[in-house]
Amino acid sequence: MIELSKVSYTYPHTVQEALHQLSLVLEKGHCIMVTGPSGAGKTTLCLAAAGILAHEYGGKKAGIVTINGKNVADYPGLSAIAETIGIVFDDAEAQMIFTTVEEEILSALEYRGLSPEEIEKRLSEILEITYLTSLKDRSPHHLSGGQKQRVALAATLALGNDVLILDEPTSELDEHATRRIVSILKNLKSLGKTLLIVEHKFSHFHEIIDTLVVMEHGAITSIGQPDEVLKNDRIRKMVIPDFSGIRDGIIPAAPAAGTVPAIDIRHLSYSYGEVEALHDVNLTLTPGEFVAIVGENGSGKTTLVRQFNRLLTPTAGDVFIHGRNTKECTVTDLARDVGLVFQNPDHMFFADTVKEEVAFGLENLGITDRDAVIDAALTEAGLLHSKDLYPRWLSRGERQRLAIACVVAMRPKIIVLDEPTTGLDGDEARLVMEILKKHQQRGHTVVVITHNREIARDCADRIIAMDQGRVLSDTRAGGEG
Numbered sequence: 001m002i003e004l005s006k007v008s009y010t011y012p013h014t015v016q017e018a019l020h021q022l023s024l025v026l027e028k029g030h031c032i033m034v035t036g037p038s039g040a041g042k043t044t045l046c047l048a049a050a051g052i053l054a055h056e057y058g059g060k061k062a063g064i065v066t067i068n069g070k071n072v073a074d075y076p077g078l079s080a081i082a083e084t085i086g087i088v089f090d091d092a093e094a095q096m097i098f099t100t101v102e103e104e105i106l107s108a109l110e111y112r113g114l115s116p117e118e119i120e121k122r123l124s125e126i127l128e129i130t131y132l133t134s135l136k137d138r139s140p141h142h143l144s145g146g147q148k149q150r151v152a153l154a155a156t157l158a159l160g161n162d163v164l165i166l167d168e169p170t171s172e173l174d175e176h177a178t179r180r181i182v183s184i185l186k187n188l189k190s191l192g193k194t195l196l197i198v199e200h201k202f203s204h205f206h207e208i209i210d211t212l213v214v215m216e217h218g219a220i221t222s223i224g225q226p227d228e229v230l231k232n233d234r235i236r237k238m239v240i241p242d243f244s245g246i247r248d249g250i251i252p253a254a255p256a257a258g259t260v261p262a263i264d265i266r267h268l269s270y271s272y273g274e275v276e277a278l279h280d281v282n283l284t285l286t287p288g289e290f291v292a293i294v295g296e297n298g299s300g301k302t303t304l305v306r307q308f309n310r311l312l313t314p315t316a317g318d319v320f321i322h323g324r325n326t327k328e329c330t331v332t333d334l335a336r337d338v339g340l341v342f343q344n345p346d347h348m349f350f351a352d353t354v355k356e357e358v359a360f361g362l363e364n365l366g367i368t369d370r371d372a373v374i375d376a377a378l379t380e381a382g383l384l385h386s387k388d389l390y391p392r393w394l395s396r397g398e399r400q401r402l403a404i405a406c407v408v409a410m411r412p413k414i415i416v417l418d419e420p421t422t423g424l425d426g427d428e429a430r431l432v433m434e435i436l437k438k439h440q441q442r443g444h445t446v447v448v449i450t451h452n453r454e455i456a457r458d459c460a461d462r463i464i465a466m467d468q469g470r471v472l473s474d475t476r477a478g479g480e481g
Helices: 042-049 052-056 101-111 116-129 145-158 175-190 202-208 233-239 301-305 331-335 354-362 370-380 396-409 426-441 453-459
Strands: 002-010 019-026 031-035 060-067 085-088 163-167 194-198 211-216 219-224 263-272 275-285 290-295 316-321 338-341 414-418 445-449 462-467 470-476
Touching (some): 002 042, 019 042, 101 116, 145 163, 163 175, 175 202, 275 470, 331 338, 338 396, 354 370
Parallel strands (some): 031 211, 085 163, 290 445, 290 462, 338 414
Antiparallel strands (some): 211 219
């Protein structure tokens, strides 16, 4: 159905090939899962398979891509290809242009020329299977990252394409929502749909995968039935994250009597208009703790941590950072104490180079050895070789690591990360968590929002579970209350 033959591609203004002599066949009704480290070329493969590289991108191209036996270059445009192929990008928000969730889905249904009765029926079905019925009148731009991903998938499902290309469709989804998406895709496959999925959650998708493809440096380094591919130990560690042992030997120092809490939250509530996102939250985090905040999409996790540096100000209650009430501080003041890595790293970037991106945060902090600090942060993130590149040329995982480097370079006492392993393979995810544990050893307080149960279990000293804007539970490592 889709065939790539010796496809190579180099993005404009770069010399390194994003794809190198890549050949792949996606047969009708089959499901291929593509995985590998950030920067391996997975997203570029999706763009090539969907005909987007051929019709929308410059750069250096070689090889042939065919869809249903026809060269993608011979199609009159992407609208013709879109009759066969639907694609969900890794940045779901970039696909949203309407004011409500319902309108996003309706636009796709109306594009197909269906009758009003059929549109109403399919709208209801899609809202239900993607768990969006209760959100249909909300603005997609005000939803959580995971909820946005479900909206993007729903709009693509509404198009009714024979082929679905999904670039990390569950990267920001909780366990429950991920299982639901897998169930949806399993059903679509049973109906004869063809699936090309870029993912890192292998264990969730295992039962629907016909072929597992591992990419590195723009090429396929392993391909075949999943169980056969995973017999290679190196590949297995890349595909299946293992965080065991990270916490071993690291014992948080007990705070001295009278120590001021790193974060002290008192009767905190917050509302987006009439929608209450946090309700009477009370928490105290001591200096040097490693805390994981878990919960389903929309449970209030991101809203909570954005109170720490006053990106949001409490509707009611107070937040104290090292004894200072955030209401009495500016965002700039709090930047010295709290560094926040966003769920979508692209929201943090605006400079022309990776190095300048890191340098920006240091300009107002009076750090004298700036170049050394920048190089150290980029080296730790594995990005020193990319310091002169434009940040948005990096892969999703590389952009995630750049966002971490930007915050770490500022040396805040509290480091807060919203889903820091999104877009990373197993090896990279472990590396990020090891970096964060090192910062904990240096005395930093680390707060991580995560949907990854293994990260919470194997890395955190304390796990805070949230549900519907409330703290559901607060346990120490090992299950202590």
